[in-house]
Amino acid sequence: MSDIHVxxxxxxxxxxxxSHAGHPGSREYVxxxxxxxxxxxxxxxxxxxxxxxxxxFLPLLFTLMISKFAIVVLWYMHLKFDDRRFSRxxxxxxxxxxxxxxxxxxxxxxxxx
Amino acid sequence: MAxxxxxxxxxxxxxxxxxxxxxxxxxxxxxxxxxxxxxxxTTYVLYRGASTKGPFPSDIFDIGYTSVSSFVLLASSLTMVxxxxxxxxxxxxxxxxxxxxxxxxxxxxVGGQVYEFTAFYREGLALTTNLFGTTFFVLTGxxxxxxxxxxxxxxxxxxxxxxxxxxxxxxxxxEMVGLYWHFxxxxxxxxxxxxxxxxxxxxxx
Numbered sequence: 001m002s003d004i005h006v007x008x009x010x011x012x013x014x015x016x017x018x019s020h021a022g023h024p025g026s027r028e029y030v031x032x033x034x035x036x037x038x039x040x041x042x043x044x045x046x047x048x049x050x051x052x053x054x055x056x057f058l059p060l061l062f063t064l065m066i067s068k069f070a071i072v073v074l075w076y077m078h079l080k081f082d083d084r085r086f087s088r089x090x091x092x093x094x095x096x097x098x099x100x101x102x103x104x105x106x107x108x109x110x111x112x113x
Numbered sequence: 114m115a116x117x118x119x120x121x122x123x124x125x126x127x128x129x130x131x132x133x134x135x136x137x138x139x140x141x142x143x144x145x146x147x148x149x150x151x152x153x154x155t156t157y158v159l160y161r162g163a164s165t166k167g168p169f170p171s172d173i174f175d176i177g178y179t180s181v182s183s184f185v186l187l188a189s190s191l192t193m194v195x196x197x198x199x200x201x202x203x204x205x206x207x208x209x210x211x212x213x214x215x216x217x218x219x220x221x222x223v224g225g226q227v228y229e230f231t232a233f234y235r236e237g238l239a240l241t242t243n244l245f246g247t248t249f250f251v252l253t254g255x256x257x258x259x260x261x262x263x264x265x266x267x268x269x270x271x272x273x274x275x276x277x278x279x280x281x282x283x284x285x286x287x288e289m290v291g292l293y294w295h296f297x298x299x300x301x302x303x304x305x306x307x308x309x310x311x312x313x314x315x316x317x318x
Contacts, residue, residue: 026198033191037184040305044180047310058311065306069299076194077295078288083132086140093144097151104155 023081032075039068139289143296146259150300153255154307157248162313164243170313173236175229182225183305186260189218190298193291200284208287209274215294216267219260226257249308256304259297266290 024032043064050057074080079087127134196211230250238246270290273279279286 023198023201026195029191029194029198033187036187036190040180040183040187043306043310044176047176047312050312061306061310065302068302072190072295072299072302076190076298077292085130085132086136089137089140089144090147093147096144097147100148100151101155101158104152104159108159 023078024075029076032071036068036071039064039071133285135285135289136292139292143292146296146300150252150255150303153248153252154303157252157308160244160248161311164245166243168233168236168238168242168245170245170249170308173233173238174309174312175232176309178225178229179305179309182222182229183301185218185225186222186298186301189215189222190295192218193294197284197287197291200287203283205274205283208283209271212267212271212274212287216264216271219264219267219294223257223260223264226253226260230254245313252308253304256297256300259300263290263294263297266293 043061046053046057046060053060073090079090130137192211192215196208196215199205199207199211230253238249240246240250267290270279270286273286274283
């Protein structure tokens, strides 16, 4: 009886290990880190030449920020590989935060100006 | 003994939705954290450039120093996923090594933040000096507290590993702590850009 239990436990552990099978390996994690580091370096570099960039500075900065955000969430937090319902929960929070920002912005800036 | 182990495994992955409850709860928690930091970042942005007296961000920020802190936090995200990979392979020695490394990188970041806060205070910026001081210290302070909580979670996990108190699937708690840690990292990605890299001087500049 005890052996059967042990077998089932091993099966469940193996099943969980299989569920991680889609996750990237160490080499890809390191590659992603270098990409994130490079993006950060570009962000800092354009900060120092912002006067020469004119109107391109802010859009480029925000594009780089969103890229870094997405890379961490999709690869390091595994949303790219996990069940889509986890993504929906997270997007729900992000959408809530964005809505909050817009409501406050409208309340304080648009209505008062 | 075997029965106890089975019960533990079942409890860890208890589900009525096909998704582990613990993981679902963690994502819901992170989702609610988006609202918290959304409110703090919104407040900072709303009062950007509204301070009538200094010091102003452009007077005191040291972008080179903060860039190094950002790299340190990014590196901690790498070591965190390496710890998860090791836990999935049941390579406990490497798992502990990467967990401790992550905690140390986190401590370096928090230490850097404490140093930065102290330097700003010496330059005349306190919580009540102006709108910039209030919104800056509250936003970055809350983030620092989150990093500190993450460090405690990492060290607890390492301690549990040494005491052989991790569940039969050690990757699961490492993944949960990892999700929290990466969330703290993505919040910093936004703070670094919005607070530090978009320069603000006195009103109207």
